[in-house]
Amino acid sequence: KPHLNTFEYLYEFLPEQLTADAGYGSEENYEFLEQKKINTYVKYNTFDKEQGILKSKLKKKNEDFNRDKLYYNQDQDHYICPMGQTMKKIGERKRKTKSGYAQTSSIYSAQNCQDCQLRGACFKAKGNRIVERNHKLEAYKEKARRNLLSEIGELKQVMHKLVVYIAHKTVKIVNCEALVLRQKEIEL
Template structure:
């Protein structure tokens, strides 16, 4: 048992054939069968569809991978591009308070959606006066106003701990008397007076992110994001048939993917490098991209090149 617990570390499971792989719920197959298989959570960073960084995680939740991934990216390019990471574009799977705090601390502009970003833009959401987010807040006197006009005063503070150990501070607000309120059926279902829980720090981050994402630059990034990492994954999986690793163990699959990424980037460089009269003005951009790719290749020391026994991944 001690041996197994040592291999397990802080994971919930591991594969006997590849102890570095963790069981994860993968996409259902064509017969809609759930697929629980040993896997690695691969994260990639891209710029103009070039792979600029990648890493593997044993956690299937994306938001827990954000900090180590960004730190790895900075380490890879440290000394080469001091200003390379001044903004991050990512989907809502990475939009947590912990990650927003991290980006603020590191002066990174967060073009990172939060869960419900799209839902809150909808009319039905905006016009629903009962949603806690839509209640009027008096920041000077620290109270909310409910749809009946009652003040919801602060009753206390608490904390929440995430899976990564990050502690969020929350405040509780409660209406004074909801008894007999004609709007109660629309407002809430619980017993007693209505209580809401508010994370002011997260709300502050969300406000900034909302402004960024709806700005001209934000709209540009949002329109580009679906054709950045997604198309790299699409190209790799569908066009290049890279569905699974050919090795076992994190070191070997890192080598496996590094070779794929280098080949992928070189192919992209070749295709983008075809200068035609139409795209000749792109050559300056290309120079920067080529430099990024060369640093990516150079920083990838492959330690296991002597391994020749290929195995099918689990």
């Protein structure tokens, strides 16, 4: 957001399309880009992992019980736990980011985890399992996923990686040459 505000100030326009790394895939940034009507190809933090691009060396235990693996019923606004139990909405959590952006998440709770056979694999905390869902962010992530997996999105991802790689290597080479030149000057 600050980068685009600066860009708009300097050049008096905004790009029609934007490609960026996962570090920029936040609810605040997605909303800003949507308001500015910019077509986006911006990854979110778990995109590469979802696509199998990044594989964790230490596979998490019980990954099948991750919130993202639970079935979510959008019409009735509840989750279904691995044992088939309905996890009802019990409230909302509001928070502000460092930049002051307000976010709202829904909180869902299972009703009876005490005697569940899967409890040890599902979660370790006392009481019933609780999950949190930021509906607005999930919608932005779904839109980002569609854009990134489109033909144009896949091409933009490849081009972005090449540009970033070339720029990174160029800076690295230039800095190394400057260091070598400085060393030679010192030696003389």
